[in-house]
Amino acid sequence: MNNWVIILVSIGYLILLFLVAYFGEYRAKAGKSLLKNPYIYALSLAVYCTAWTYYGSVGNAAESGLNFLATYIGPTLLAPIWWFIFKKIIRISKIYKITTIADLISTRYGKSVSLGSLVAIFCVLGIIPYISIQLKAISSSFQMLYDSSLVSNSAGISSFIFNDYTFYITIVLAFFTIVFGTRNIDATVKQEGMVTAIAFESLLKLVAFLIIGFFITFFVFDGFADIFSVAAEDSSLKKLTTLDFSGGYSEWFWLNMLSMMAFMFLPRQFHVSIKENTNEKHLDKAIWLFPLYMLVINIFVIPIAFAGKILFSGQEAVLADTYVLAIPILLSHEFLAILVYLGGFAAGTSMVIVSTIALSIMISNNLIFPYLVGNSRFIRLFKNNIGRGLLNVRRASILLVLLLSYGYYSLISVRFSIVSVGLISFVAVAQFAPSIIGGVFWKEGNKKGAISGLVAGFIVWFFFLVLPTLDQTGIFDFIVQNERLFNIIPLSDAQAFGLPMSKIPAALFWSLFINTALYIFMSLRFTQSSKERNHAEVFVDVFSYAKEFENTMVWKGTAYVKDIKDLLIKFIGYRQADKILKEYELRQSLQLDPDNLADAKLVGSVERTLAGLIGSSSARLLLSSTLKEEEISTKEVLEILRETQQIVIVNKQLKEKSEALERVSRKLFNTNEKLLKMDHIKDEFISTITHEMRTPITSIRAFSEILYDNDDISVNEKQEFLETIIKETERMDRLISQVLDIEKFNTGKQNFHLEYLTLNEVIQEAVSTVQTLIDQKEITLRINLEQSSEFVYVNKDRLIQVLLNLISNAIKFCDQTEGEILINSKKVESNFIVEVIDNGQGIPDEIKESIFDVFYQAPDQTRKKPKGSGLGLSICKKIIEYHQGDIWVESDGEQGSKFIFTLPAKVMESINEN
Numbered sequence: 001m002n003n004w005v006i007i008l009v010s011i012g013y014l015i016l017l018f019l020v021a022y023f024g025e026y027r028a029k030a031g032k033s034l035l036k037n038p039y040i041y042a043l044s045l046a047v048y049c050t051a052w053t054y055y056g057s058v059g060n061a062a063e064s065g066l067n068f069l070a071t072y073i074g075p076t077l078l079a080p081i082w083w084f085i086f087k088k089i090i091r092i093s094k095i096y097k098i099t100t101i102a103d104l105i106s107t108r109y110g111k112s113v114s115l116g117s118l119v120a121i122f123c124v125l126g127i128i129p130y131i132s133i134q135l136k137a138i139s140s141s142f143q144m145l146y147d148s149s150l151v152s153n154s155a156g157i158s159s160f161i162f163n164d165y166t167f168y169i170t171i172v173l174a175f176f177t178i179v180f181g182t183r184n185i186d187a188t189v190k191q192e193g194m195v196t197a198i199a200f201e202s203l204l205k206l207v208a209f210l211i212i213g214f215f216i217t218f219f220v221f222d223g224f225a226d227i228f229s230v231a232a233e234d235s236s237l238k239k240l241t242t243l244d245f246s247g248g249y250s251e252w253f254w255l256n257m258l259s260m261m262a263f264m265f266l267p268r269q270f271h272v273s274i275k276e277n278t279n280e281k282h283l284d285k286a287i288w289l290f291p292l293y294m295l296v297i298n299i300f301v302i303p304i305a306f307a308g309k310i311l312f313s314g315q316e317a318v319l320a321d322t323y324v325l326a327i328p329i330l331l332s333h334e335f336l337a338i339l340v341y342l343g344g345f346a347a348g349t350s351m352v353i354v355s356t357i358a359l360s361i362m363i364s365n366n367l368i369f370p371y372l373v374g375n376s377r378f379i380r381l382f383k384n385n386i387g388r389g390l391l392n393v394r395r396a397s398i399l400l401v402l403l404l405s406y407g408y409y410s411l412i413s414v415r416f417s418i419v420s421v422g423l424i425s426f427v428a429v430a431q432f433a434p435s436i437i438g439g440v441f442w443k444e445g446n447k448k449g450a451i452s453g454l455v456a457g458f459i460v461w462f463f464f465l466v467l468p469t470l471d472q473t474g475i476f477d478f479i480v481q482n483e484r485l486f487n488i489i490p491l492s493d494a495q496a497f498g499l500p501m502s503k504i505p506a507a508l509f510w511s512l513f514i515n516t517a518l519y520i521f522m523s524l525r526f527t528q529s530s531k532e533r534n535h536a537e538v539f540v541d542v543f544s545y546a547k548e549f550e551n552t553m554v555w556k557g558t559a560y561v562k563d564i565k566d567l568l569i570k571f572i573g574y575r576q577a578d579k580i581l582k583e584y585e586l587r588q589s590l591q592l593d594p595d596n597l598a599d600a601k602l603v604g605s606v607e608r609t610l611a612g613l614i615g616s617s618s619a620r621l622l623l624s625s626t627l628k629e630e631e632i633s634t635k636e637v638l639e640i641l642r643e644t645q646q647i648v649i650v651n652k653q654l655k656e657k658s659e660a661l662e663r664v665s666r667k668l669f670n671t672n673e674k675l676l677k678m679d680h681i682k683d684e685f686i687s688t689i690t691h692e693m694r695t696p697i698t699s700i701r702a703f704s705e706i707l708y709d710n711d712d713i714s715v716n717e718k719q720e721f722l723e724t725i726i727k728e729t730e731r732m733d734r735l736i737s738q739v740l741d742i743e744k745f746n747t748g749k750q751n752f753h754l755e756y757l758t759l760n761e762v763i764q765e766a767v768s769t770v771q772t773l774i775d776q777k778e779i780t781l782r783i784n785l786e787q788s789s790e791f792v793y794v795n796k797d798r799l800i801q802v803l804l805n806l807i808s809n810a811i812k813f814c815d816q817t818e819g820e821i822l823i824n825s826k827k828v829e830s831n832f833i834v835e836v837i838d839n840g841q842g843i844p845d846e847i848k849e850s851i852f853d854v855f856y857q858a859p860d861q862t863r864k865k866p867k868g869s870g871l872g873l874s875i876c877k878k879i880i881e882y883h884q885g886d887i888w889v890e891s892d893g894e895q896g897s898k899f900i901f902t903l904p905a906k907v908m909e910s911i912n913e914n
Helices: 003-029 038-048 051-077 079-096 101-108 113-147 165-181 192-220 224-232 235-241 248-265 267-275 282-297 301-311 320-330 334-372 376-382 386-411 418-430 433-441 447-473 503-525 530-540 542-552 561-572 574-588 600-614 616-626 634-709 715-747 759-776 796-813 872-882 908-913
Strands: 755-757 780-785 792-794 820-828 831-838 886-890 897-904
Touching (some): 003 165, 003 334, 038 267, 038 282, 051 079, 051 113, 051 235, 051 248, 051 282, 079 248, 079 282, 079 433, 079 600, 101 334, 101 530, 113 334, 113 386, 113 447, 113 616, 165 192, 192 301, 224 235, 248 267, 248 503, 301 320, 334 600, 418 503, 433 447, 433 530, 530 542, 574 600, 600 616, 759 780, 759 796, 759 831, 792 796, 796 820, 796 831, 796 872, 872 886
Parallel strands (some): 780 820
Antiparallel strands (some): 755 792, 820 831, 831 897
């Protein structure tokens, strides 16, 4: 392959990465932050899948079969646990402005500078080897493409630093990390560009791995069945399809626990999952999306491992870690080889970038800043722009971390597999588990316990895992003799360190056992300081204290507002300091006087601001040395916290009472609205009923006076007048009956005689009653009645009353020239449904519900008022509801209406029982 193509592809990818990062920052500035998307958050967690996953999992599977899954099963099985722990730590980190694991541990144990420094040192020692294997993976893959070779020769390319491609990649990554990781001295500021780039790389490595896996499985071989059948014929490959329990189930258990703790406590995972989290609810998406990601990216691991074993059988020089790239090179598929290279490049660089940022913050905040903030020469050098000096320190820390990682890669990592070095780093970060888990769930844990446990755990880790590794490099040749550490402690698999396990799980067991035991013993043996007790209470009960956190701040001493402001100006400038203090005034509803003494709330607020800049322990050290702080007793701390708890309880009670009052107020408002509506309906009722009764009375009186005053009226005319009087009398009788019906329904006095009837027969009887009128108006009537063996349990007269009302309305309102009425009945589940459909002008949406009200009149009075009393549909609704049914209307408001009602269907058995 053309060498310049590889170089240009690498440079092009790095440029693309810069563009993606700039796009993320551009979106954030436009107010459309990508970090608010839970999918971006879940993808950023996939930084867990490094070159170890991309190359090392295949190598591990080729050597030990399904055992490679322990790295991914642990975080998946324990997802509900890390979801809960992460949620608690995120809440703690937000209120304390914590940005790193070192900050978290030091803050919990009294903001101890020594403990924070210790954690930072251990992180550097544990993670630099891990970064180095990412550089190794990038270097090896580049060299293979560069030489078009199946053999990785990364051990030889670092003989002269300026001829080493890895050195230049290291420098470029340092530049990228500095540009997008140190834009702001405030480490709590979200790094939009960096996280966007990490999410992009997570997608790229997934797609690249799936493509090469699909190609090998379905093009090089003929699917999963083919590749597994070929592997089954080879006895050496058959064992790779099962889990190896030669070390017992305990080994498998501890490997899963190791991956779980690594996922939670690796600095890069803490950085993306805790520090960069913008919403705790994003965890709800991550809890299933991240395990899904790990499942998908591992689908083709075993097929690729088998393919490598089959295709490179007898070629021991081809390392299993390189099978993913070696196969497309062997088959001369240059495009696929470049794609695989880019996927591995993304997997490695994403880990390097995030880990370097996390370590640089720890180095600067916990190792350097505590000694610089009290250094008068440093303060004088940068005067009122200390923030710029601190930012330069952080940038130098990034370069230092990457150069140390490059040095470790050149001297040691080139001699070991990716997985072996990665597991050693996993055991290192697992040592933080007792201090963190104990710190957020156990109030009695103290600094002495944390320091004792951590030191003991790292000593075991160093002696059991690091020293044997150094021995293999040839740097020391006396450490391991006869497969024993110092010729005393056994190292061989199945009996490592006196346990029936291999070295990694055995070292994990002993280091965690001693670490946890010392943490608990020392915590119980020694009492906490007042500061430790303060933070212990808040950490463990963070969800109770979160809203009243400022009231939990414990500080006793003498400090003036002016001194506080001057201190802020030195670090963040006048404008930003003034903004922070104004926000505090607004939050506390007060006015700060420069000559007044500062209270504990203000000191605590400023301390949290500084913690985001220089770390919590450095901020505490700075305030205690700058301001006149006095010691406070544990009793005073507990008293303040009890008062805070009381405030929380009182606020909760006030909130509950406020909500109760709001509900009562809303209920009263709704009741008042209902009463006003009823009053309006009453007025309409009186007006309408008066109008409706006046019309027939007037007619009766007029015709009666004519008959009384005129004796010479013909017999035919008298007959006609008398018929009109009788009709108007009947009309009044109907109106009065309807009013009485409404009154009976409303008071619950209505009582019907019910009987079992065939619904279709009742419909036919009702239709026959109005058939003559339908014929006279030349309306087309269609009836579709679905036959059923079931019955309705109703009052026949009332059901006919409903049908006649609906059919009469349809006759009244259907098209005057080509009127059509359709009557349907059918059974759906346990109900009969009856539909009366006309082709009239339709009913607007806004009055579909109101037409069933008593004497309802449309708001638009320009519409023609329908003839009738206005009680018919209201009575229909009451009748149907009395029979446990429902009635409603459907219409588009322009063409036709469909009145629908339902009645419960009764089977023969229920009739017999009744």
